[in-house]
Amino acid sequence: MFKVQVKEILDKVKSDGRKLLFEDEVKRLLAINGVAVTPCEVAHNEDQAVQLAEKFGYPAVLKIHSIAYTHKSDCGGVKLNLPDGNSVRAAFREIRAAVADQEPEISVTVQPMASAGTEVIIGVTTDNHFGKVIMFGLGGVFAEIFEDVTFRLIPITRKDAFDMLGSVKGNILLEGYRGNPPADRETLVDVLLKVSKLIEKNAEIKELDLNPVVVYENGLLVLDGRGTLL
Amino acid sequence: MTICSNNAVVNGGSRMKKDLHPLFYPRSAAVLGAVADPEKVGFNIFESIVYGGFKGPLYPIHPKLKNILGYDVYPSLDKVPGPVDVAVIALNQLSTVNVLEECAQCGVKGILSIAGGFGEVGAEGVKLENKLTERANELGIPLIGPNTLGFINDDGNFYATFYPLRLIKGGVSIISQSGGMGLTIMQKALDEMMGMNKWIGVGNRAALEFSDYLTYLGDDPATRVIGVFMEGSEDALKFVKLIREICLKKPVVVFKAGRTKESDYMAMTHTGSLAGPYRLYKDILKQNGAIVADTVEELVACCKALSLSQLPEGKRVGVLTHTAGPSIVAADYMLQLGCELPKYAPETYQKVRDVIGQNPPVVLKNPLDAAGLGFPALTYGRIADAVLGDPSVDIMMAIYCLHKNWRFPSQEIIDVRKKWNKPALAYYVSTVGDSAKDREILQKEGVPLYINAREAARAVYALYEYKQIISSQTQG
Numbered sequence: 036m037f038k039v040q041v042k043e044i045l046d047k048v049k050s051d052g053r054k055l056l057f058e059d060e061v062k063r064l065l066a067i068n069g070v071a072v073t074p075c076e077v078a079h080n081e082d083q084a085v086q087l088a089e090k091f092g093y094p095a096v097l098k099i100h101s102i103a104y105t106h107k108s109d110c111g112g113v114k115l116n117l118p119d120g121n122s123v124r125a126a127f128r129e130i131r132a133a134v135a136d137q138e139p140e141i142s143v144t145v146q147p148m149a150s151a152g153t154e155v156i157i158g159v160t161t162d163n164h165f166g167k168v169i170m171f172g173l174g175g176v177f178a179e180i181f182e183d184v185t186f187r188l189i190p191i192t193r194k195d196a197f198d199m200l201g202s203v204k205g206n207i208l209l210e211g212y213r214g215n216p217p218a219d220r221e222t223l224v225d226v227l228l229k230v231s232k233l234i235e236k237n238a239e240i241k242e243l244d245l246n247p248v249v250v251y252e253n254g255l256l257v258l259d260g261r262g263t264l265l
Numbered sequence: 266m267t268i269c270s271n272n273a274v275v276n277g278g279s280r281m282k283k284d285l286h287p288l289f290y291p292r293s294a295a296v297l298g299a300v301a302d303p304e305k306v307g308f309n310i311f312e313s314i315v316y317g318g319f320k321g322p323l324y325p326i327h328p329k330l331k332n333i334l335g336y337d338v339y340p341s342l343d344k345v346p347g348p349v350d351v352a353v354i355a356l357n358q359l360s361t362v363n364v365l366e367e368c369a370q371c372g373v374k375g376i377l378s379i380a381g382g383f384g385e386v387g388a389e390g391v392k393l394e395n396k397l398t399e400r401a402n403e404l405g406i407p408l409i410g411p412n413t414l415g416f417i418n419d420d421g422n423f424y425a426t427f428y429p430l431r432l433i434k435g436g437v438s439i440i441s442q443s444g445g446m447g448l449t450i451m452q453k454a455l456d457e458m459m460g461m462n463k464w465i466g467v468g469n470r471a472a473l474e475f476s477d478y479l480t481y482l483g484d485d486p487a488t489r490v491i492g493v494f495m496e497g498s499e500d501a502l503k504f505v506k507l508i509r510e511i512c513l514k515k516p517v518v519v520f521k522a523g524r525t526k527e528s529d530y531m532a533m534t535h536t537g538s539l540a541g542p543y544r545l546y547k548d549i550l551k552q553n554g555a556i557v558a559d560t561v562e563e564l565v566a567c568c569k570a571l572s573l574s575q576l577p578e579g580k581r582v583g584v585l586t587h588t589a590g591p592s593i594v595a596a597d598y599m600l601q602l603g604c605e606l607p608k609y610a611p612e613t614y615q616k617v618r619d620v621i622g623q624n625p626p627v628v629l630k631n632p633l634d635a636a637g638l639g640f641p642a643l644t645y646g647r648i649a650d651a652v653l654g655d656p657s658v659d660i661m662m663a664i665y666c667l668h669k670n671w672r673f674p675s676q677e678i679i680d681v682r683k684k685w686n687k688p689a690l691a692y693y694v695s696t697v698g699d700s701a702k703d704r705e706i707l708q709k710e711g712v713p714l715y716i717n718a719r720e721a722a723r724a725v726y727a728l729y730e731y732k733q734i735i736s737s738q739t740q741g
Contacts, residue, residue: 162542164501165549186548188505194737195552202548 040067041237048264054241055102056262058144061243065257068229072257075146081127085120087145094118094148097126098259099134101141105261110134116148149256152249153208153218157227159189159234159243161265167234171227173205174247190235196227209250218250226255241265283407283473285481288375289463290421291350292321295342295373297364298355299325301333306379307355308333309427310415314353317417317424317431322347342371351375353415353425358382358390361411362397369404376401377425378410384469385412394471401472413468414444420462420487435460436489437568440478442467446494446522449561456697457715458704459569462487476503483511492568493519494561501546505553512554516571516731519555520564521546554734556727563723570713570724574688576732581607582725583658584632585649587639591664591694591718592632598722599662604729606631607657616651620644632664640668646677653685660688662725667695675703679710688728690714692721 044060056064062072074091077100078084088095099112107113111133114126127143134141154174162168165188172184185202187195200206200220211217226248234240243262248255294314300307311325315334323336324345330338339345342352342364352373354361358380368376383394394411401408409416415426419434428448437459441447444466454461463485465478475498482488491511498504508517524543547557556571558564582604586592596606614629621627621638628634633652639645645665653661663678673693682689691707691714693700704714715721 162545164497164499165505165545166502168545168549182544184544186545187552188502188549191552198552 038236041233045237045239045264053102054263055105056240056243056264057100058098058260059100061245061260061262062257064233064262065230065245065260068233070226070229070257071254072260073146073149075144077142078127078145079140079142081124084127084143084145085123088117088120088123091145091147095123096146096148097123097130097143098146099130099141100144101134101138103137104134107259146258149249149258150251152251152255153215154247154249155209155223156184156244156246157230157248158184158245159230159240159262161241167238169199169227169231169234171199172203173208177203177205178246189231191227191231193224193228196224196231199227200224216252219253219255220250222253222255223248223250226257239265283477283481285375285407285473285477287350288377288407288409289416289418289423289481291375291423293323293347293349294319294321294351294353294423294425295324295326295339295345295349296353296355297326297342298360299327299330299333299338301330306427309429310353310355310379310425311336313415313424313426313429316429317419318422319424320422321350324349342367342373345371349373351377351423351425353377353379355379355427358393358411362393362400365397365400365404365406369406373406376406376408377413377415378408378468378471379413379415379427380410381412383411383471394469398471407477408472409465410468411471413466414447415466417464418462419464426464426466432461432464433458435462436487436572437461437492438463438465438482438485438488438490439492439494439568440465440467440475440482441494442470442475442496442498443494443522444468446561450492450494450565453561453565454569457565457569458701458708459565460572462489470498470500474498474500474503476500476507479504479507479511479517483507483514489515490568490572491515491517492564493517494522494564495519496522497546501549505549505555508550508555509553512734516567516727516734517555518558518564518567518571518727519550520558520561521550556730556734558723562720566715566720566724567727569708570690570728571731573708573711573713574690574728575686575711576728576735577660577688577725578732579659580604580726580729581657581659583607583609583652583655583661584664585635585639585645585652585661586632586664587635587637587645588664588666588694589632589634591666591692592634595662595664595692595718595722596632598719599725602722602726604722604726607655609633609652609655610657613651613655616654617648620647620651640671642672642674642677645674646681649674649678649681649689650684653681653687653689658687660690660725660728662690662692662721664692665694667693667699673700673703675706675712678712679707682710682712690721690725692716692718 059075062075095117097114104110158170167189172178177183183203209218241263245260248257296311298307299311325333325338352368361380383390417424419432627636707714
């Protein structure tokens with residue numbers, strides 16, 4: 036059954052003539068495979084955005100939903116912590132205004148604001164030399180500036196997944212520091228294994244970028260994601 | 266009338282298992298393009314084979330010359346009065362491609378192609394290289410190169426490189442994507458008295474890939490440790506999957522170049538292959554059971570230790586010295602790598618006091634610095650006995666500084682190692698030359714010697730790494 040659902044999502048992407056997997060599609064792929072994500076649906080107008088925000092509960096998050104703007108926050112396409120319907124409407128208009136020249140009819144995704152935790156990133160790439168490779172790193176500057184990330188060939192074993200956590204310097208944040216509780220490394224390892232398995236079974240997925248993934252004392256949530264097909 | 270025409274039936278187009286044995290252990294060889302001018306590659310590769318002590322018939326081939334280094338020269342391959350197992354082609358790139366047919370007709374079982382001017386020089390070269398690959402594969406002859414320094418099989422006395430040299434016999438075989446780095450490894454190996462078995466400059470890998478060489482060396486009973494210098498390879502996936510299997514039989518140590526974006530381009534124009542991201546390579550190599558070295562020095566340090574020493578049960582290192590500085594630096598490196606320096610047991614300290622006095626003017630700890638009391642080799646040996654005998658010590662690093670009047674405690678270290686049946690490494694603060702005699706003595710008895718802290722530390726950790734690799738694999 037899961038297999039059918041995954042196929043449906045990927046077929047839709049292909050029948051649209053896209054390579055890009057939208058955030059909501061990536062999250063559905065993950066959810067099907069037992070990875071916790073923030074619920075996320077697409078709104079095409081203000082009213083829909085408010086309806087979805089009320090369904091998920093406030094505070095809400097709106098993000099641009101576009102092939103062109105894959106770095107969502109760079110174009111002013113991410114609005115966080117929206118407390119009520121009015122702020123959702125205002126945010127929707129601001130996102131539209133930001134890209135009005137290029138995509139005046141742009142849609143957004145709506146999702147609830149998640150609480151803070153330790154941010155990590157999980158990625159998948161198809162390397163010219165090795166093929167399918169999974170990447171893990173701590174979020175934010177750790178990955179971007181310090182390039183503190185680690186790679187393994189897919190498929191990974193449970194030991195590989197634990198080794199991945201230990202292979203980045205930022206691991207110290209996952210272990211708990213200055214009174215912060217340790218992050219739920221078991222669940223994180225499970226998610227790495229699930230992503231590995233998803234890619235192993237669906238080789239047509241070229242890249243995945245789960246960023247950020249917030250790890251809590253118990254459990255984790257994937258807050259954003261994108262992907263591409265071969 | 267030639268004998269070689271007897272072998273003219275060639276298994277055309279067969280790409281089954283590539284039999285590299287006749288290439289590495291030829292019974293006879295011909296050098297196409299051999300010349301008498303020492304400035305030329307064609308002379309040096311011929312001289313290298315002679316100087317290397319090749320025992321079989323050796324035929325220089327040249328259209329005009331009569332004699333090179335006392336060997337009769339033949340005008341072409343089909344005029345040679347006997348079968349030829351290996352054809353060493355020291356001709357230019359165009360002639361190299363053209364002569365393959367003749368090699369096949371004469372029943373040649375393996376080819377070494379030296380010439381550059383193939384895939385590494387751009388579109389025209391790529392075309393020519395494709396032709397070389399196709400022809401070699403169609404004819405079913407394994408071909409090393411092109412664009413390589415050559416290869417060496419010390420075990421078969423076949424030194425087919427244009428840098429004539431002699432190696433020390435041993436169990437380490439090296440695969441190198443670069444001639445120059447391959448030479449660096451060999452020269453370092455000579456300094457370190459690391460015994461070598463085979464050395465392969467893979468060149469552009471037109472017909473044989475890293476994985477082919479790795480498969481061969483993995484099955485080669487004479488090779489105990491495999492060292493690899495690589496820039497990058499499209500064959501990387503197959504390569505690491507092979508390492509995963511081979512590492513259970515013998516250690517595979519890899520030094521991967523290309524840590525910057527710029528080096529990708531340099532590698533491309535060197536051997537026609539992008540280097541690929543360093544961190545990705547390093548992580549995936551380790552994931553699949555390779556020991557990853559960061560420099561040539563580390564590569565040789567690891568290969569040497571792995572080829573000489575028994576493996577430690579764990580990562581707890583007992584350090585013994587008579588001078589604190591080198592032990593602190595070595596401890597730093599070892600701890601960073603992941604070793605532990607355990608506290609010695611009370612009985613160990615008592616044994617030490619029994620040797621150097623009940624109230625010695627030193628602090629007893631690990632590293633154990635016996636200071637002036639450790640200068641005499643006999644005393645040093647008795648303290649070493651206490652250190653390696655300590656139940657929490659898996660492996661000992663014994664540090665000593667070269668002195669005009671005091672001898673190195675080499676025999677003492679060897680005796681202690683044997684007594685406790687645990688691995689020991691020596692780190693002598695010395696020059697390569699001044700420690701040569703002791704290096705030979707120690708290494709013959711399975712104690713690798715290093716003359717700097719970093720290499721000694723890396724070697725200790727490599728032994729532990731390999732112990733981990735084989736135990737984690739056997740546990741499933």
